[in-house]
Amino acid sequence: MCEQRVVGISDRSVSAAPDEIVTFALGSCVGVALYDEAARIGGLAHIMLPDSSLRVSHGSRKPALSAADRMKFADTGVEDMVAEMSSRGASVGRMKAKIAGGANMFGISDSSALGSIGGRNVHSVRAALGRLGIPIVAEDVGSDFGRTMFLDLATGKVRVKSFVREVNEI
Amino acid sequence: MIESYEELNDTHIDVLKEIGNIGAGNAATSLGVLLDEDVSISVPDVRIEELNDVVGSIGAPDEVCVAVLLNFMGEANGVILFLMTIEDAKVITNAMVYEDDDGMPGLSEMKLSGVKELGNILASSYIGSVASLTGMKISLSPPHIAIDMMGAILAVPVTEYGAADSRIMFACESFATKERRLGSHVIMFTDVETLTDIMGRLGLDV
Numbered sequence: 001m002c003e004q005r006v007v008g009i010s011d012r013s014v015s016a017a018p019d020e021i022v023t024f025a026l027g028s029c030v031g032v033a034l035y036d037e038a039a040r041i042g043g044l045a046h047i048m049l050p051d052s053s054l055r056v057s058h059g060s061r062k063p064a065l066s067a068a069d070r071m072k073f074a075d076t077g078v079e080d081m082v083a084e085m086s087s088r089g090a091s092v093g094r095m096k097a098k099i100a101g102g103a104n105m106f107g108i109s110d111s112s113a114l115g116s117i118g119g120r121n122v123h124s125v126r127a128a129l130g131r132l133g134i135p136i137v138a139e140d141v142g143s144d145f146g147r148t149m150f151l152d153l154a155t156g157k158v159r160v161k162s163f164v165r166e167v168n169e170i
Numbered sequence: 171m172i173e174s175y176e177e178l179n180d181t182h183i184d185v186l187k188e189i190g191n192i193g194a195g196n197a198a199t200s201l202g203v204l205l206d207e208d209v210s211i212s213v214p215d216v217r218i219e220e221l222n223d224v225v226g227s228i229g230a231p232d233e234v235c236v237a238v239l240l241n242f243m244g245e246a247n248g249v250i251l252f253l254m255t256i257e258d259a260k261v262i263t264n265a266m267v268y269e270d271d272d273g274m275p276g277l278s279e280m281k282l283s284g285v286k287e288l289g290n291i292l293a294s295s296y297i298g299s300v301a302s303l304t305g306m307k308i309s310l311s312p313p314h315i316a317i318d319m320m321g322a323i324l325a326v327p328v329t330e331y332g333a334a335d336s337r338i339m340f341a342c343e344s345f346a347t348k349e350r351r352l353g354s355h356v357i358m359f360t361d362v363e364t365l366t367d368i369m370g371r372l373g374l375d376v
Contacts, residue, residue: 008222009325010332024231025321028329048221048325049333069336072221105326106239106314117329146322148232163234163318 007031007046010072014043014084017154024148026101028118030125030141031149032078033098034134035156036090042153043081045071050117050124052076074124082132095134098158098170099125100149102141118142138170172366175218175339182369187214189368190341192303193296194356198345200295204288205265205347212344219340221332224324228253228342228355231321236277238289239314239326242297245306245367248360249327250293253320258354259285282315289313292356304371327359339365 005013007023015021017040023031026046035042052065052073070076082092102122122141129136140147140160148161160168172178178186191214202209217227225231236259238252254262259277263284277285290313301308316323331338341358369375 009225009321009328010221025225025319025325027318027322027325029325048329066336072332103322105318105322106237106316108314144316146319148319 007044009046010048010068010077012043012045012071012077012081012084014041014081014088015153016041016088019153021151021153022148026147026149027103027105028101028121030074030099030101030118030121031147032081032125032129033100033149033151033158034081034085034090034095035098035151035153036085036094037096037156038094039090040153041085041088041090042151042156043085044149044151045077045081047074047077047121047125048072050074050120074121075128078125078128078132082134092132092134096156097129097134097136098138098151099136100140100147100158100160100170103146104142104144105146107144140168140170172362172369174335174362175337175365176335178218178339178365181374182365183216185369185372185374186216186339186341186365189300189303190214190216190343190358192299193341193358194343196295196299197292197356200291201262201288201345204291205262207347210346212346214341214343216339216341218337220337221328224328224338224340225321228324228357229320231319233320234318235320235323236285237316237318237323238286238293239316239323240289240293241311242293242308243311244308246300246304246308246360246364248358248364249330250289250296250310251323251327251357251359252289252292252354253323253357254285254354256317262288262354276317286313286315289315296356296358300368304368306367306371327357331359331361335362 002018021044023046032045102118150159198209263281266284
């Protein structure tokens with residue numbers, strides 16, 4: 001039975017063929033789709049922020065990152081999804097990545113924190129994948145519009161839907 | 171000292187509701203003048219939500235809306251966001267710019283700039299009333315506009331205020347005229363420091 005799994009903001013889902021995973025309305029956030037074609041196992045993460053060092057500590061309290069917090073950030077979120085896929089039988093060496101999102105929704109100047117967050121998310125996701133040796137085979141990033149991303153686990157194909165443009169298959 | 175949104179108590183929330191009420195009430199009055207119609211606002215709502223639940227509490231993530239975003243800064247820092255349906259944006263801007271655009275899928279350039287100006291007027295009314303209530307000096311950025319999926323729009327303030335916390339606070343109101351409920355919202359996001367300052371200025375223990 002084919003199931004559609006929905007990934008929220010700073011969340012992930014890992015599953016196997018023939019399921020489909022979707023994450024709606026990526027703005028400055030970046031969707032990371034990983035797929036192991038041989039095992040037909042894949043995962044989709046909705047990354048919100050570039051780096052876990054961005055987490056601000058409140059006063060004297062410095063709680064460790066929870067599993068949910070780790071999914072907010074590119075560095076920790078990508079690592080955790082790769083670990084979950086590996087535990088389900090996928091191999092890091094076979095994984096390929098497709099990424100989408102990282103827009104600047106309001107076209108706010110790149111020099112501001114708000115305007116540059118999309119670009120920094122993309123940069124960090126690329127770096128995190130690079131550290132794990134996972135190649136990025138396709139991407140649909142940047143510009144100023146939102147994207148909904150579907151990962152088909154039967155084929156590894158990713159469809160990117162947006163309001164301003166035709167569906168883009170990557 | 172409040173260190174995270176979770177620490178706001180019921181009194182704090184009531185104060186924030188009142189601030190939202192006054193701010194959005196003034197914005198509704200400005201909108202009413204523009205439309206030459208009575209515009210009322212919904213019961214003020216202050217929510218503290220998990221990041222993932224923010225969008226769902228307002229609409230569907232892939233619902234397309236017109237959004238105007240302004241940053242406020244100075245002694246208070248945050249974001250004012252106006253969300254409206256494309257239909258509402260057309261109706262509202264008809265009062266400013268007359269164009270026959272019934273068949274058009276989006277908004278014309280003139281109407282886009284009308285919506286931007288509208289955002290400017292409403293945010294100035296909102297923030298102006300917060301400033302006079304608290305005695306804070308607050309300035310506003312120019313308005314930024316986007317027409318896109320609600321989830322991608324709301325991710326902008328959620329990203330800005332969600333780094334420090336697993337939850338986020340926002341004050342949300344919707345507008346209505348006598349004839350109908352407009353699918354429009356005015357939403358205010360602010361940081362924990364600003365909230366602490368506001369409470370202090372209003373004489374509340376924090």
